[in-house]
Amino acid sequence: MSAGKFLATLGGTRFPTPPIWLMRQAGRYLPEYRAVRETTKSFLDFCYTPDKAVEVTLQPVRRFGLDAAIVFSDILVVPDALGQKVWFEEGEGPRLEALTDPAQFGQLSRARLIDHLAPVYRAISLAREGLPSETALLGFAGAPFTLACYMIEGGSSRDFAKVKIWAYRHPDSFGLLIDLLAEAIVDHLVCQVEAGADAVQLFDSWAGVLPEEQLFRWSLEPMVRIAHAVKERHPTVPIIAFPRAVGPAALMYRRPDAFAALSIDTGIGAHWAAQELQPHICLQGNLDPLMLVAGGGALKRETRRILDKLAHGPFVFNLGHGVMQQTPPEHVAELVDIVRQWKPSPS
Ligand code: CP3
Numbered sequence: 001m002s003a004g005k006f007l008a009t010l011g012g013t014r015f016p017t018p019p020i021w022l023m024r025q026a027g028r029y030l031p032e033y034r035a036v037r038e039t040t041k042s043f044l045d046f047c048y049t050p051d052k053a054v055e056v057t058l059q060p061v062r063r064f065g066l067d068a069a070i071v072f073s074d075i076l077v078v079p080d081a082l083g084q085k086v087w088f089e090e091g092e093g094p095r096l097e098a099l100t101d102p103a104q105f106g107q108l109s110r111a112r113l114i115d116h117l118a119p120v121y122r123a124i125s126l127a128r129e130g131l132p133s134e135t136a137l138l139g140f141a142g143a144p145f146t147l148a149c150y151m152i153e154g155g156s157s158r159d160f161a162k163v164k165i166w167a168y169r170h171p172d173s174f175g176l177l178i179d180l181l182a183e184a185i186v187d188h189l190v191c192q193v194e195a196g197a198d199a200v201q202l203f204d205s206w207a208g209v210l211p212e213e214q215l216f217r218w219s220l221e222p223m224v225r226i227a228h229a230v231k232e233r234h235p236t237v238p239i240i241a242f243p244r245a246v247g248p249a250a251l252m253y254r255r256p257d258a259f260a261a262l263s264i265d266t267g268i269g270a271h272w273a274a275q276e277l278q279p280h281i282c283l284q285g286n287l288d289p290l291m292l293v294a295g296g297g298a299l300k301r302e303t304r305r306i307l308d309k310l311a312h313g314p315f316v317f318n319l320g321h322g323v324m325q326q327t328p329p330e331h332v333a334e335l336v337d338i339v340r341q342w343k344p345s346p347s
Helices: 004-010 033-038 043-047 050-064 077-082 102-107 109-115 120-132 145-151 161-169 171-196 212-233 249-253 270-276 287-296 296-310 329-341
Strands: 068-070 088-091 093-096 138-144 199-204 239-241 262-263 282-285 315-319
Touching: 004 138, 004 199, 004 262, 004 315, 033 050, 043 050, 043 088, 043 212, 050 068, 050 329, 077 145, 077 171, 077 282, 093 145, 093 296, 102 171, 109 171, 120 138, 120 171, 120 282, 138 145, 138 171, 145 161, 145 171, 145 199, 145 212, 161 171, 161 212, 171 199, 199 212, 212 239, 212 249, 212 329, 239 249, 270 282, 270 296, 282 287, 282 296, 287 296, 287 329, 296 315, 296 329
Parallel strands: 068 138, 138 199, 199 239, 239 262, 262 282, 282 315
Antiparallel strands: 088 093
């Protein structure tokens, strides 16, 4: 299989223009996604139906010719596979039967994880077969802290007070949950790689709510541990870390021993990132998803500004967070064009 531009970039090769894919590139902004999505009521059942998951994985690649596909699934399949009750309320996002006491950890079990998630691995094998060899296929998982947020809050939250107070007041029991999740995530990532994923991304979407020392303990350390464990089994698989909204603490995640690339959110300045992060690690990011909604001259100027700052070093073009539902699909096509036509300005 040819490595393709995306994998070669993670491996250190430079191209005249960077590879591009977008977080949440499959989703409700695409009419062809909505058409398939309508055929299954429950979102988790949809994720666990390989034919449908593969179809929506391939849709954005077919439409936009992106350099990578990401398997259609969700980070919350891991708590679901561990035995926690997870469901999605129409228009409201995820809901979980919240953990309120460490005594409940005993009900979570890794034993059934691989069987439960077999449809995800099947979707990966089918997607790999259906993709052109030059298009990379990404697997992914939520990082332990972000999963713990959903598991303890019972869904999304304004301030993450429950999970933070638990972590601060009872670090020993919180650590047990993080460790259990880390082991489950290693199993899940290893199975995705064995099914055909060419690279994997760890989403720590809520890392930014933690102060620095806690960030080290509950986000960075477990993510590095997971990366090392996956690499023990598959030494060459590239792992991308996405610790969202951590600001200058992104410096801690420059860990080439663990991560092939660091995905940066919109809050990180491209100029600072080029100086402080990129000399140490390949970067991915970081267009504001709302620029993609806005389109027009603003999209063109901002995309070129990011490229001028970051495309001289190892770089994968992406958003700073996921594609939003109100994004006009034509804007994505325009973005791909702008990136592929970029030329370094004479300085
Ligand atoms: O294209 C892709 O990126 C692959 C699929 C993917 C989904 N979720 C599909 C999805 C990926 C990589 C995720 C990751 C995910 N899920 C994260 C991490 C990234 C981030 O956004 O920070 C998080 C925090 C979740 C949890 C989650 N799942 C939420 C908060 C929601 C509701 C959001 C919404 O728009 O309603 C989901 C549901 C979900 N996951 C949808 C999709 C396309 C929308 C539900 C639907 O289509 O019915």
